[in-house]
Amino acid sequence: MKKTALYNKHLEMGAKMVPFAGYDMPVQYSGVNQEHINVRNNVGVFDVSHMGEFLVKGENALALIQKISSNDATQLFPGRAQYAYLPNSKGGVVDDMLVYMIDQNHYMLVVNASNIEKDWNWIVSQNNVGAEIENISDNFSLIAVQGPKAVDVLQELTSIDLNGIKFYHFQVGDFAGLNNIIISATGYTGSGGFELYVPNQSAETVWEAIFSTKIQPPVLPTGLAARDTLRLEMGYCLYGNDISDETSPIAAGLGWVTKFNKDFIGKEIIQNQKNEGTEDKLIAFELIDRGIPRKDYEIENYSGELIGKVTSGTMGPSVQKAIGLGYIKSEYAKMGDTIYLKIRNKKIPALIVKLPFFKNS
Secondary structure, three states, rough: EEEEEHHHHHHOOOEEEEOHHHHHHHHOOOHHHHHHHHHHHEEEEEOOOOOOOEEEOOHHHHHHHHHHOOOOHHOOOOEEEEEEEEEOOOOOOOEEEEEEEOOOOOEEEEEEHHHHHHHHHHHHHOOOOOEEEEOOOOOOOEEEEEEOOHHHHHHHHHHOOOHHHOEEEEEEEEEEEEEEEEEEEOOOOOOEEEEEEHHHHHHHHHHHHHHOOOOOOOOHHHHHHHHHHHHHOOOOEEEOEEEEOOOOOOOOOOOHHHHOHHHHHOOOHHHHHHHOOOOOOEEEEEOOOOOOOOOEEEEEEOOOOOOEEEEEEEEOEEEEEEEEEEEEHHHOOOOOOOEEEOOOOEEEHHHHEEOOOOOOO
């Protein structure tokens, strides 16, 4: 089991550690609900150093990214990031990712922890244009500082104007006495905040600096369990649950990051998915009666026919509702319609709703 550079800090702070994507990771500290609500109202700090980072450089860097990414990287400029996915040759999703443009002919791809090796091998196999690629995943830590008071906590640690970093933008500069730290606003919680890309040898310094700020209420360390409930309240897909190698990106609602004005792997198949529609569709739902939806629970229509299954589900601490995502047959995926989840041999009604579940007032 791998350990992040912050492993000892988690033990000091009383984290409950669990295996995740080959790493020993903190799943919670004070409790999932408390950590979740704190991120919504104040500031929570996550160690997400298990994520993967690849550099793509050289005069053919953009050509490779355009080939392997669903999104259009020509829209990027230094300091801009975009969400995208790696399509496979069968119209499925290798992984979802972030693409950062660091400088001219210099990009960084951020991928999911469980897919680092798979994604790397896929990108290497597609690199017939001679781009320079480097896997720096084991060299960098990633600290996410999330919540509406993140600027208050972090501003004293950097000369960069954090209020000036718009969503899906980033700057490279000083932080906690260190130089060349990437500070990005590409959060996965829906409550604002920043991500800090830090060399492993400096991770503890940055972590300690964040927790030494005098902001009240105090900054809380936050585990992967709260990260999952926060992202689900926003309706963000989780690879391995809501998207996979077999998933149609169109069915998953990823058409908005699929740009058909350029060539990319699997374009023709995905274009057909868009034009002809897909058999299944990812929907969001709220339970009407008591119960908690879990991954792989069956979904039925009124007549008791199996029409799909849950891919993600929880009791949303902010929305105070049982919520979830799931794929169902497209003909049943109408907004406002009722579906039925099989929970312990009971049929629990649920309403198909519009995302996100949590809406910032």
